[in-house]
Amino acid sequence: MQKIYLDNAATTKVRASVIEKMQIALAESYGNPSSTHTFGRSAKTAIEKTRKIIAKLINAHPSEIIFTSGGTEADNMILRCAVRDLGVRTIITSKIEHHAVLHTVEDLEKEHGISIEYVALDEFGNPDLENLEFLLKKDDSKKLVSLMHINNEIGNVLDIDAVSHLCGENGALFHSDTVQSLGHFAFDVQKIKADFLTAAAHKFHGPKGVGFAYIKRNIGLKALLSGGSQERGFRAGTEPFHNIIGLEEAFVKAYENLDEERAYILDLKSYFIKNLQKALPGVEFNGHSGNLEKSTYTLVNVRLPFDQKKSLMLLFQLDIKGIACSKGSACQSGSDLGSHVLTQILNAEEMKKPSIRFSFSKYTTKQELDYVINELKIFSEN
Structure with a gap:
């Protein structure tokens, strides 16, 4: 794995x-x-x-x-x-x-x-x-x-x-x-x-x-x-x-290494957004995270077009597949209250869909992103 x-x-x-x-x-x-x-x-x-x-x-x-x-x-x-x-x-x-x-x-x-x-x-x-x-x-x-x-x-x-x-x-x-x-x-x-x-x-x-x-x-x-x-x-x-x-x-x-690493990670983010949209039509990006000009180059917060039943198992399934990501701040782990950030900008229906934060570094590769996107696609079809 x-x-x-x-x-x-x-x-x-x-x-x-x-x-x-x-x-x-x-x-x-x-x-x-x-x-x-x-x-x-x-x-x-x-x-x-x-x-x-x-x-x-x-x-x-x-x-x-x-x-x-x-x-x-x-x-x-x-x-x-x-x-x-x-x-x-x-x-x-x-x-x-x-x-x-x-x-x-x-x-x-x-x-x-x-x-x-x-x-x-x-x-x-x-x-x-x-x-x-x-x-x-x-x-x-x-x-x-x-x-x-x-x-x-x-x-x-x-x-x-x-x-x-x-x-x-x-x-x-x-x-x-x-x-x-x-x-x-x-x-x-x-x-x-x-x-x-x-x-x-x-x-x-x-x-x-x-x-x-x-x-x-x-x-x-x-x-x-x-x-x-x-x-x-x-x-x-x-x-x-x-x-x-x-x-x-x-x-x-x-x-x-700021300029070099920033360019590399920004390219990863652009690649992830483009290919995730192709694989999962209907995916949305919370806040400005999908906008390369108005958000940091280091992360995206995606709202996936899955129903509530799938939402409950998503992070668990990703972890089983060896993928580490999060719902939001690590400081809120263990809380069932959901993201205090997303509750301020999403409506009740939008909050029912799973939102996941994926954040990148100099050690991330496009091959890894391909694997993640493919696993999300498989999960959506099962």
Whole structure:
């Protein structure tokens, strides 16, 4: 049986060079970065070198890069500290954000009495910028806008420049969950002018359990975790040196090969869309995921023309055939509630049909896509 991995939006295969660098770090650089002896200083120096490399790649200052355990921690840290330290009283977001944002703002509403405003969405799941402007001007409360750059389920690309401009004009802070885009798209924080961004290494062929937050200099956030002076006093806890080294290698390789790998994966996506439409007339694409110009090149979210009975068995049957894909965010696995993203843009009849997210990487091949399309065709005919 073939083993075909098309769930790269959930996590990616680690590059061989990343594994090699991490193995060396684990074997040789085992000193605590906070220790003052040679072993510790060596690890600390390497961490600061990584910080500078990452900052340079997104045109940030090294002090603006804070290492975290991943995107969820980074989102929580930014949103919670903005309310606690910066006097934010209103958070404007959307109902199709990652739960790391949605659940956090819901908790902040209960814990701190802040207001939550949800920007209107169009039929494809894009935030209505006129409505966003209205919400920004609605009252004089201190506001923070939190809108993800790439939606992790339907792949829509936010007009991040327009949103940052609106926030700047109206004195609001801007946070964007860029977990699906950092490592896949070029970023210049001096041009975007976002106040906060987040990244997770395992989305761009790095290790799990490490990421970073970009936090604009001198913005006024204070530490969320107490206990030590690591990360310039902003995040207590012994740094996972090997993971940070893996993050560096994955991030550097992602941008060294960005144009080549993007072109390759975009061609795969175009090929998959074209051939799936031929094999399964009536297939639909959720959000803008079928539009090569308006969605990320890394994924498609397809709504298949199957009845409800077939829908219940689809993922199970695909798994039996060795095909790894998903209904949506891996963070919702085990939930029977369905996709909170799709419920915002599909009607009741459309929701009855199975929607599957297929996400690609540099390791995906057209031969694998042919196999998947053929298995879907066979399933539809049985």
